[in-house]
Amino acid sequence: MATVNSVLGPLDTADLGFTLTHEHVVTASAGILQTYPELFGDLDRFKEQAAATLIEARDGGVRTSVDLSTLDLGRDVRLLADLARRTGVNIIAATGIWRDVPRALWNRTPDEIAALFVREIEVGIEGTGIKAGIIKVANDAEGVTREGEVILRAAARAAKATGVRISTHTYAPNRVGEQQIAVFEDEGLDLGRVYIGHSNDTTDLDYLLGLVRKGVWLGLDRHQTSMPIGPDWGGRAETLAHLIKAGVGDRLMVSHDWSVLGVSRTSDPLLSRSYNPDGWLFATRNVYPRLRELGVSQQQIDALNVDNPRRFLGG
Numbered sequence: 603m604a605t606v607n608s609v610l611g612p613l614d615t616a617d618l619g620f621t622l623t624h625e626h627v628v629t630a631s632a633g634i635l636q637t638y639p640e641l642f643g644d645l646d647r648f649k650e651q652a653a654a655t656l657i658e659a660r661d662g663g664v665r666t667s668v669d670l671s672t673l674d675l676g677r678d679v680r681l682l683a684d685l686a687r688r689t690g691v692n693i694i695a696a697t698g699i700w701r702d703v704p705r706a707l708w709n710r711t712p713d714e715i716a717a718l719f720v721r722e723i724e725v726g727i728e729g730t731g732i733k734a735g736i737i738k739v740a741n742d743a744e745g746v747t748r749e750g751e752v753i754l755r756a757a758a759r760a761a762k763a764t765g766v767r768i769s770t771h772t773y774a775p776n777r778v779g780e781q782q783i784a785v786f787e788d789e790g791l792d793l794g795r796v797y798i799g800h801s802n803d804t805t806d807l808d809y810l811l812g813l814v815r816k817g818v819w820l821g822l823d824r825h826q827t828s829m830p831i832g833p834d835w836g837g838r839a840e841t842l843a844h845l846i847k848a849g850v851g852d853r854l855m856v857s858h859d860w861s862v863l864g865v866s867r868t869s870d871p872l873l874s875r876s877y878n879p880d881g882w883l884f885a886t887r888n889v890y891p892r893l894r895e896l897g898v899s900q901q902q903i904d905a906l907n908v909d910n911p912r913r914f915l916g917g
């Protein structure tokens with residue numbers, strides 16, 4: 603039996619069900635939620651909204667959410683565990699580091715940082731016993747920087763030591779996924795354990811098919827009403843349909859990258875919902891009907907959120 607750590611303990615990957623592979627309950631910065639809670643407005647109201655979002659998603663068929671907020675993106679594993687308990691939605695928490703690599707880590711070695719990730723996977727996070735089930739890394743428009751490379755190498759070593767998968771944030775217009783893969787290959791990591799995220803911020807099929815040929819999985823994991831970069835959601839659906847028709851539908855996963863509470867976006871963080879009234883059901887309500895119009899079969903659609911996440915996480 604293959605298992606993955608959820609915030610409430612190990613889960614048989616056969617039980618993951620409909621899985622969103624890149625979402626967030628909170629996106630902020632390290633310590634902000636705990637130190638400056640007033641930035642979030644009414645925290646109790648926020649927690650109710652987060653629970654309501656999860657319950658709505660659950661009632662719409664979502665069984666599992668991979669929450670890719672790391673320490674530097676405002677991770678709060680106690681909150682995730684509380685929400686999972688209240689709503690019945692499985693939540694998988696992340697170790698790793700996003701784009702704000704803490705300066706305190708810049709001059710540490712990959713092995714020193716890998717040991718931190720391994721401890722969060724095998725022992726727990728912040729003394730809670732809640733274990734990470736995925737390793738997050740991030741490189742944006744600037745590509746793989748010196749400190750970003752240290753994190754990638756640490757993630758690869760933690761993945762090799764534990765078997766836990768890696769999920770990346772990329773800047774697809776600059777083909778940053780290729781740079782990440784080069785580092786992972788140099789570390790001798792099995793690329794079948796790597797998910798290159800935000801790959802639908804581009805429509806460049808040569809780039810995307812080239813990544814799949816390397817052996818990685820692709821996260822077509824940004825779907826919202828309006829997107830800050832790249833094509834609109836209709837353009838993203840067309841790219842997805844092209845990839846499925848090119849025969850690589852068994853390597854793709856679909857999610858939203860939508861944060862219930864995005865503190866950096868607005869003075870009223872809960873307004874983020876007004877940008878995306880469908881929340882974590884945007885793909886179910888909008889993208890999948892469009893894919894069917896584009897000639898994608900129901901079986902091919904089901905693979906994106908059920909079969910492929912199960913195979914990627916349990917492999």
Ligand SMILES: [Zn+2]
Nearest residue numbers: 624626670859
């Ligand atoms: Zn994200």
